[in-house]
Amino acid sequence: MTDRFPPISPEHMTPEQQAAARAVIDGPRGALYGPFVPLLRSPELMGAAQQMGAYLRYRSALGTRLSELVILVTARHWNQQVEWAIHASLAAQAGIAAAVIDAIAQRRPPPGLAPDEQAVYDFCTQLHERKRVSDDVYDAALRLFGERGVMDLMGLNGYYTFLAMVMNAAQTAAPPSPAAPLPE
Numbered sequence: 758m759t760d761r762f763p764p765i766s767p768e769h770m771t772p773e774q775q776a777a778a779r780a781v782i783d784g785p786r787g788a789l790y791g792p793f794v795p796l797l798r799s800p801e802l803m804g805a806a807q808q809m810g811a812y813l814r815y816r817s818a819l820g821t822r823l824s825e826l827v828i829l830v831t832a833r834h835w836n837q838q839v840e841w842a843i844h845a846s847l848a849a850q851a852g853i854a855a856a857v858i859d860a861i862a863q864r865r866p867p868p869g870l871a872p873d874e875q876a877v878y879d880f881c882t883q884l885h886e887r888k889r890v891s892d893d894v895y896d897a898a899l900r901l902f903g904e905r906g907v908m909d910l911m912g913l914n915g916y917y918t919f920l921a922m923v924m925n926a927a928q929t930a931a932p933p934s935p936a937a938p939l940p941e
Contacts, residue, residue: 762795762927773800781807785815791839792920795927806919813916817909818902822851823877827913829853830881833861835921838931838938845936862939876901877910884914 770778777800778789784807789797796803817824825848832840845858857867857874870878879894890898898907923929931938 758928758930760928760930762798762929764789764794765797770797771800776800777803777807780804784811786811790932791843791929792923795923795929806916809912809916810920813909813913817913818906819877819909819913822848822853823873824913825851826853826857826874826877827881827910828917829858829861830878831885831914831917831921833864833939834881834885835918835925836939836941837921837924839924839929840917840921841939842931842934842936846934858936862937873901880910881914884911885918 765774774797778797781789781793793803793807796806814824825844828840828844829848832844848858849855857870860867867878876897880890880898883890883894898910902910
């Protein structure tokens with residue numbers, strides 16, 4: 758599989774691409790990698806995406822542990838190897854149990870989820886599989902996270918779906934990772 762949008766060397770970037778790349782590098786990510794490599798072809802889109810992503814990944818109402826769980830469920834749904842390679846280790850560092858990560862990779866219901874993790878898992882799974890969320894699953898999330906938290910939960914699912922679609926279509930190669938690749 759050939760990467761359709763490989764990295765652009767700085768000397769071949771337009772001024773708009775250079776500014777967009779600098780914004781990502783100078784932000785919390787610290788480097789231009791993953792979805793931002795193909796997105797650099799549309800600097801304005803990349804800028805908007807990275808701003809949304811910086812909020813959702815680093816400042817969402819759900820916090821890091823639950824955000825990483827959302828990212829894993831989304832990566833698995835889209836068979837997105839880059840997201841998985843980056844976020845499986847981050848999820849473990851944030852407190853998601855190895856058995857949960859493995860179950861998601863194997864498309865099995867995860868064992869022993871905490872109540873907030875179960876609410877996130879159910880919400881994400883229904884949203885991806887059914888394209889909507891049942892009242893009971895929505896109500897459980899609302900009770901735990903409030904309206905802002907539920908909105909951020911929806912935003913995380915949508916944002917990481919967007920990135921998965923970009924990287925799947927671009928055929929972005931996964932970086933080296935301690936996490937095993939997702940099984941096909």
